[in-house]
């Protein structure tokens with residue numbers, strides 16, 4: 001049984017460690033400005049996630065900013081409740097669209113996103129999440145879901 005609890009500012013170093021295990025080749029995430037949750041298996045952190053509001057074409061949308069399941073806890077379907085948890089927070093903030101992006105070979109994430117009702121969209125300069133420099137490059141898939 002995984003117990004999800006909002007992360008506090010003191011959890012920043014822990015989140016950085018979890019993130020380095022899940023995204024070993026990515027730049028570290030920015031803790032400030034995102035809402036973080038940690039899923040606890042007793043005293044052990046099993047997974048973590050974050051979202052933040054961003055503007056797309058002048059409209060606030062909810063961006064699934066980061067999410068990871070530690071290797072020992074994968075295969076138990078933990079990413080899907082983390083998507084639903086963040087969607088509930090987005091809805092509570094009045095947001096009507098959830099967005100995210102994955103690596104083009106992120107099969108597990110893509111399967112989970114599709115199962116939760118996400119569909120791909122083609123990013124534009126005003127709706128890209130992966131940065132203008134990456135726009136039009138293969139390698140990322142952008143996803144959206146009406147909340």
Ligand SMILES: CC(C)(COP(=O)(O)OP(=O)(O)OC[C@H]1O[C@@H](n2cnc3c(N)ncnc32)[C@H](O)[C@@H]1OP(=O)(O)O)[C@@H](O)C(=O)NCCC(=O)NCCS
Nearest residue numbers: 022067068069074075076077078079080102107108109111
């Ligand atoms: C992506 C991640 C969060 C998924 O963890 P999880 O919730 O435990 O996912 P699961 O292992 O249960 O896999 C989900 C689905 O993908 C499938 N899957 C897992 N690995 C796969 C692979 N290599 N190829 C194809 N399908 C795969 C599973 O069979 C499952 O499919 P199903 O629901 O149709 O049975 C986890 O692997 C992770 O943290 N990875 C590193 C960080 C990362 O990529 N985060 C997401 C960024 S968008």
